[in-house]
Amino acid sequence: MKTNRVFQAFEYSAFNIINEGREGRKLPEDLWQALKSFSGEKELPYYSLTANGVRFKNYVGALQVGKWTIEILPKLDRTLDESSTQPVLIQMLRQAGFIKTSTPTESRLKLKRNFILEAYLQMFLDETRKLIHNGLIRKYRKTEGNEFALKGRLIFSKHLNKNQTHAERFYIRYTIYNRQHELNRVLLKTLKILTTLSVNRQLITDAKSLILHFPDLEDITVSDEFYSRIIWGRKTDAYKKAIEISRLLLLNYHPDLSHGKNHVLALMFDMNNLWEKWFAHRLKIAFERLVDSVDISFQSKKEFWKPSYGKEIYQKSDIIIDFKGGSKIIIDTKWKLINDRPSEEDLRQMFTYNKLFDSNNSFLIYPGIKPPIYGEFFNYKDHGTCGLKFVSFLEDGKLSSHGIDELVSELLLIQ
Numbered sequence: 001m002k003t004n005r006v007f008q009a010f011e012y013s014a015f016n017i018i019n020e021g022r023e024g025r026k027l028p029e030d031l032w033q034a035l036k037s038f039s040g041e042k043e044l045p046y047y048s049l050t051a052n053g054v055r056f057k058n059y060v061g062a063l064q065v066g067k068w069t070i071e072i073l074p075k076l077d078r079t080l081d082e083s084s085t086q087p088v089l090i091q092m093l094r095q096a097g098f099i100k101t102s103t104p105t106e107s108r109l110k111l112k113r114n115f116i117l118e119a120y121l122q123m124f125l126d127e128t129r130k131l132i133h134n135g136l137i138r139k140y141r142k143t144e145g146n147e148f149a150l151k152g153r154l155i156f157s158k159h160l161n162k163n164q165t166h167a168e169r170f171y172i173r174y175t176i177y178n179r180q181h182e183l184n185r186v187l188l189k190t191l192k193i194l195t196t197l198s199v200n201r202q203l204i205t206d207a208k209s210l211i212l213h214f215p216d217l218e219d220i221t222v223s224d225e226f227y228s229r230i231i232w233g234r235k236t237d238a239y240k241k242a243i244e245i246s247r248l249l250l251l252n253y254h255p256d257l258s259h260g261k262n263h264v265l266a267l268m269f270d271m272n273n274l275w276e277k278w279f280a281h282r283l284k285i286a287f288e289r290l291v292d293s294v295d296i297s298f299q300s301k302k303e304f305w306k307p308s309y310g311k312e313i314y315q316k317s318d319i320i321i322d323f324k325g326g327s328k329i330i331i332d333t334k335w336k337l338i339n340d341r342p343s344e345e346d347l348r349q350m351f352t353y354n355k356l357f358d359s360n361n362s363f364l365i366y367p368g369i370k371p372p373i374y375g376e377f378f379n380y381k382d383h384g385t386c387g388l389k390f391v392s393f394l395e396d397g398k399l400s401s402h403g404i405d406e407l408v409s410e411l412l413l414i415q
Helices: 029-039 082-095 104-109 116-134 156-162 182-194 199-212 224-228 239-250 271-290 342-356 400-412
Strands: 007-008 013-016 048-050 051-054 059-065 066-074 140-149 170-178 264-270 292-303 312-322 328-333 361-367 386-393
Touching: 007 082, 029 048, 029 051, 029 066, 051 116, 059 116, 059 271, 066 082, 066 116, 066 292, 082 116, 082 271, 082 292, 116 182, 116 199, 116 264, 156 170, 182 239, 239 264, 264 271, 271 292, 271 312, 271 328, 271 400, 292 342, 312 342, 328 342, 342 361, 342 386, 386 400
Parallel strands: 007 066, 328 361, 361 386
Antiparallel strands: 013 051, 048 051, 059 066, 059 264, 140 170, 292 312, 312 328
């Protein structure tokens, strides 16, 4: 199998097959055809097709289409190229909780060129190998059948029906203890799909080797509902990391049922959501280090509109910082670059948050290095203020939370 071809791009960048354009590269025509085939008539969140090319949106990650892997990276800094941006994105994904494990493979990614897709696959293989080494989980399950030995309970009616001419058999119902556990079936399904992808040969070889350690398990159909129904306990907790990665892989895998050659695997993350989750995680750590008397809540919601019939509409804030016995500050993160003027939509949103959550101070948080901008809602002083703060998250080209530490120090002075 040939090693898959890789095309790296930044979010919001555009390419076409005719000329190099502003990005300085042409889009390979077979890649364009593969993207057209995948999208069809659907409107995808990851990219939009143009007459002769493609324009990527605000999603980052890896999109494998057939023999191609497109790695879409965040536009962090104009001075950083793709190779410098890649490890920053991987670290941000891990700190935000999108990668729930840290392995030696992740460390090696900083030293050599690799792909986000292959990082996830390697992490899955490492976790699965660890589970096999420690012993795959078993469970009791009831089964029945026409057997040569009498064990368990004889099902008399079926025994008479099936064995009138087979005195050597017994139709019985009995309990067995084996590895036909749904979590083992998920792992095996993920390993089998991995072998169909166009990725590093060693990954495929390792997956095939691990498959040999599994018994012949029944296939399993997975969905969001299936994963939400998993009950974790003492025997299954060790599976959490591998199952979390399998969820990401299996739910974003689209097999090519017509030709079997252009399977699609989309490991894509909304950059707005990633920025919010990473910022919230680092903000909480910074506050816990500096002060005790504060409550931080994420994604709090309040009823905003109640119709005469039907469902209510809620407003949900990103972050609420409640200083015990003091003020309340509302924060909303935005992954966008602005000059000195936020959008009217963002300001209306913060105006509403101040009213609903009883706050006098709110801030819109943007990435970047700029002086803060303070403002109040004209003629609505009882609805508080809304400021703009710009938070740096890079230091010498590496991910850094120093900007968040500085922000926390400022917020402590405001409250």
